Amino acid sequence: MAKDVEVKGFNPGLIVLIVVRGLLLTFLIGNYLLYMYAQKTLPPKKKKPVSKKKMKKERLKQGVSAPGE
Numbered sequence: 001m002a003k004d005v006e007v008k009g010f011n012p013g014l015i016v017l018i019v020v021r022g023l024l025l026t027f028l029i030g031n032y033l034l035y036m037y038a039q040k041t042l043p044p045k046k047k048k049p050v051s052k053k054k055m056k057k058e059r060l061k062q063g064v065s066a067p068g069e
Helices: 012-041 052-062
Strands: none
Touching: none
């Protein structure tokens, strides 16, 4: 048996690794580009209105009496 046998072609494990990394990189870059595009084009998200009950609770926590009490 000869130990100096040349390996012809690429290592299949290396090819799989390169392909997987390439796909992952493409996915991440695509997500980032889509995020940047959405930030520019979509209107800002509306905040939910705070209920009167929650406002009253917050004022009591801060020590300020709610109006009407």
